[in-house]
Amino acid sequence: MPRFALLRLLLPMMVGLLCAPAAAEDGYDLWLRYRTVEPQWQEGYRTAATAIVVEGESPTLAAARAELERGLAGLLGRPVPTTPEAAGDGAIILGTPRSSPLIAGLGLPLDRLGPEGYLIRSITLGGRRAMVIAGRSDVGVLYGAFRLLRLIQTRQPIDALDLAEAPRLERRLLNHWDNLDRSVERGYAGLSLWDWQKLPHFRDPRYTDYARANASIGINGTVLNNVNSNADILTPQFLEKVAALADVFRPYGIRVYLSARFNAPMAIGGLETADPLDPRVRAWWRAKSDEIYRRIPDFGGFLVKANSEGQPGPQDFGRSHADGANMLAEAVEPHGGIVMWRAFVYSDEVPTDRAAQAYDEFKPLDGEFRPNVIVQVKNGPIDFQPREPFHPLFGAMPRTPLMMELQITKEYLGFATHLVYLGTMWEEVLDADTHAQGEGSTVARVIDGSLDDYAHTGMAGVANIGNDRNWSGSQFDQANWYAYGRLAWDPDVTAGAIAGEWARMTWSNDPQVLEPIVGMMMDSHQAVVDYMTPLGLHHLMATGHHYGPGPWVDDLERADWNPVYFHRADREGIGFDRTASGSNSVSRYAPEVAARFGDAGTVPEEFLLWFHHLPWDHRMAGGRTLWDELVARYTRGVTAVAGMRQAWAALAPHVDAQRHAEVSDFLLIQQEEAQWWRDACLAYFQSLSRRPFPEGYAPPAHDLEYYKAIRTPYAPGN
Ligand code: GCW
Secondary structure (H helix, E strand, C coil): CCCCHHHHHHHHHHHHHHHCCCCCCCCCCCCCCCCCCCHHHHHHHHHHCCEEEECCCCHHHHHHHHHHHHHHHHHHCCCCCCCHHHCCCCEEEEECCCCCHHHHHCCCCCHHHCCCCEEEEEEEECCEEEEEEECCCHHHHHHHHHHHHHHHHCCCCCCCCEEEECCCCCEEEEECCECCCCCECCCCCCCCCCCCCCCCCCCCHHHHHHHHHHHHCCCCEEECCCCCCCHHHHCHHHHHHHHHHHHHHHHHCCEEEEECCCCHHHHCCCCCCCCCCCHHHHHHHHHHHHHHHHHCCCCCEEEECCCCCCCCCHHHHCCCHHHHHHHHHHHHHHHCCEEEEECCCCCCCCCCCHHHHHHHHHHHHCCCCCCCEEEEEECCCCCCCCCCCCCCCCCCCCCCCEEEEEECCCCCCCCCCCCCCCHHHHHHHHHCECCECECCCEHHHHHCCCCCCCCCCEEEEECCCCCCCCCCCCCCCHHHHHHHHHHHHCCCCCHHHHHHHHHHHHCCCCHHHHHHHHHHHHHHHHHHHHHHCHHHCCCCECCCCCCCECCCCCCCCCHHHCHHHHHCCCCCEECCCCCCCCCCHHHHCCHHHHHHHCCCCCCCHHHHHHHCCEECCCECCCCCEHHHHHHHHHHHHHHHHHHHHHHHHCCHHHCCHHHHHHHHHHHHHHHHHHHHHHHHHHHHHHHHHCCCCCCCCCCCCCCHHHHHHCCCCCCCCC
């Protein structure tokens, strides 16, 4: 071999190694990766965090210690001792006034923290610098520990801290739509995490990682099973398994809740009725609740989907939603439990506009629910569409606590493969002004209870979690789990700030990487709205699985299952008239809002066709006709995805190969599907509008029949 041949062979590999980002990653670690900080940060962090001193003993404090040990060892690149003897300058001291005389003696202002808040403060103790992480409860301390780690993960200074935070909402829950056979309704991340068959004896370590991830963002409850529920979950056989999960989650401040099937007294209780006013039924639920609380003393309560989409409910027995909810509430009340009663109802018979049904059903019941009932309302009045105006119930039930239900899993947003950051969508809803009590009555203020002084507050996120290695089906869908938790903790954090935090922890603190990633995330929701349902269109998807476009579908049994019912396009125009000349569901909003939405001149353009039916040549604010604008929007959406692909491709040298490749492949799928959505919808709408494509805009690649013929059997989540 010539002298330099070997070197020549190895050199590119050596260079490659030097430039290559850290070890392969598959996304399992989520945002808790704890990779070692860059050299310029090490000295500072190491001197500010020299030892972990946990004052007190409890499973939760032990979890806080373990997380700090693990996190700091990773971030600082060396283990941090946890023995009191090791405490010198720079010790981190954790505890509550109850667990620690030392902390009790510091006279910290913990009172205003509430039961779950924390305080992190840099102090001097006996002449030495220290950092105290304190709460009124152990779980507050755990949250504080995660906060400290986040500060380091996002490269904030930690040597002069004075932070205090408490969650704004009481119940910050995930709703798993997981079935007992481990299939997940609208799940795109594999099977359910809950391996019922092996529970209670096998407690998959993954359950603990799930709890860690949730605790890190303040999620404090989980509804384990689908709202389309199976009564078997309430049998002793399953309750034993549920109790095992509750045991794993408890140290992390996470309570379990269950979806209750309303007719369980019949399905598993041997009764011939589930009438909520029947004494035997009431006794059955009381006994069932007592049994659950014997096994799980901190059981959170029940979530119920009743009289909606075929689920049983009180109306089957001539009773109201309030009768049903109150019966269950009475059963769990002695144990401190709550009932979350879903307002997502749409009647089997009444053919009125679905956008008004929940309002019409629940508004008259305001004030009739027991104090431990929360009515759970989806963000918008139809059903988790790519973009919806806020639900008119927000602000309309001052005497009934309302919690908001968001869908983290992307049923209508391209499943797992489309990169869509939902933080901006949720921010839009939370910031929306209901005008319930004058200007500034935002949805956030309704659900945080400040507007109407609710006794209970909460948010529910339909989980996007499954047993895929990366948990959420895609790397970027982890951001939606993260953003949900952060917003449930504080509905006023901005989507941009959350995206930045998540991207720093999940990808990199290098601005060269961070800025493009955050940019992609922040524009992604508008992009998907543009290529699926621009200008307030909604419910255009294919039947059943909801995968891909189906705006032409007009043959389903119920009128309001058909896309044509929602877009109402014909030769003359397009859009759903929800003003007084149409369904008038706009009248369910407060007068100021109804006036703004109800006027095609003042409604925000993004909701134009949600509320108005307009001629194809209607002039848009920007000067184009409605038809031309529609074409432009659909096209803009596809172009935006091409832009994301480019931005991502440029990051290849800076991102670990496996995750980079996965995202690249998914973006390719997204681009093809964005094009499919655009072309299919425009081919269809053009068959009605019979207008030419404006100059510079390509017509669809195929004719309408081609798109109509596309079938996607076995699409997941159905
Ligand atoms: O969005 C629809 C979904 C159903 C779901 C329902 C609901 C759990 O397509 O899969 O059922 O909403 O929220 O109850």
